Amino acid sequence: MDRILRGIMKYRQTDRKKMVEQFEIVKNRPEPKAVFFTCMDSRMIPTRFTETNVGDMFVVRNAGNIIPHSQHFVDEATTNEPAALELGCVVNDIRHIIVCGHSDCKAMNLLYALQCEEFSSQKNRRISPLRAWLSAHASSSLSKFQQLEMTGFDKPLVFHAETQMRKFVAYIDPEDKFCIADKLSQVNCLQQLQNIASYGFLKKRLEKHQLHIHALWFDIYTGDIYYFSRQNKRFVDVNEVTINMLEKEVLKYYS
Ligand SMILES: [Zn+2]
Numbered sequence: 001m002d003r004i005l006r007g008i009m010k011y012r013q014t015d016r017k018k019m020v021e022q023f024e025i026v027k028n029r030p031e032p033k034a035v036f037f038t039c040m041d042s043r044m045i046p047t048r049f050t051e052t053n054v055g056d057m058f059v060v061r062n063a064g065n066i067i068p069h070s071q072h073f074v075d076e077a078t079t080n081e082p083a084a085l086e087l088g089c090v091v092n093d094i095r096h097i098i099v100c101g102h103s104d105c106k107a108m109n110l111l112y113a114l115q116c117e118e119f120s121s122q123k124n125r126r127i128s129p130l131r132a133w134l135s136a137h138a139s140s141s142l143s144k145f146q147q148l149e150m151t152g153f154d155k156p157l158v159f160h161a162e163t164q165m166r167k168f169v170a171y172i173d174p175e176d177k178f179c180i181a182d183k184l185s186q187v188n189c190l191q192q193l194q195n196i197a198s199y200g201f202l203k204k205r206l207e208k209h210q211l212h213i214h215a216l217w218f219d220i221y222t223g224d225i226y227y228f229s230r231q232n233k234r235f236v237d238v239n240e241v242t243i244n245m246l247e248k249e250v251l252k253y254y255s
Pocket of ligand 1: 039040041063064065102104105106107108
């Protein structure tokens with residue numbers, strides 16, 4: 001806490017004045033660009049690695065960057081992430097949703113371990129909210145990953161995003177650069193696109209191409225950031241070589 005208090009003192013002397021000026025601009029002209037879902041991991045600082053600023057993004061964070069499927073919204077049992085979607089995309093009319101996963105994700109490591117029946121038993125879920133959260137809301141990611149394990153990692157997975165009809169194909173880590181839990185993390189990231197699209201209150205916007213869903217993946221070890229390119233059917237490293245191609249894709253399909 002001492003570290004935080006000292007940080008606040010430093011902020012008062014440095015960034016505070018500029019931030020208050022930016023708050024004023026945003027208040028008068030709010031133009032948020034994206035709802036950004038990512039993991040709560042302390043290494044993930046999305047505003048820094050996307051160089052975004054005050055007013056640019058609504059950020060929602062949880063363990064494993066998960067957006068529960070709408071089937072869990074029955075009787076308002078799970079409300080946090082869907083409420084964030086409504087606040088961002090309906091109340092504030094934001095047109096892009098981004099889900100950002102990452103390597104070495106502790107939640108994904110745990111999800112992988114949940115394949116063990118004893119580890120994921122009801123008794124163990126009762127004493128571990130994290131296991132319960134992942135069992136309830138990320139088991140679809142795990143099933144998809146198991147499907148990949150069965151068919152072979154060189155085979156593609158099929159997801160749907162904005163609508164049931166808008167399917168996309170994904171080769172997961174075709175260069176076999178990442179460990180098994182990181183592959184699961186990439187699958188989990190793409191699975192969230194389906195989960196987001198399951199909400200009825202977004203349906204019209206999604207059907208009319210007014211709202212788009214994207215996936216990013218951050219490699220903690222190298223600092224590289226990957227964008228899921230539907231055209232290339234894989235996560236593509238965003239760098240000096242690929243940026244023009246990715247920008248073209250984004251402008252063509254999602255502007
Ligand atoms: Zn994580």
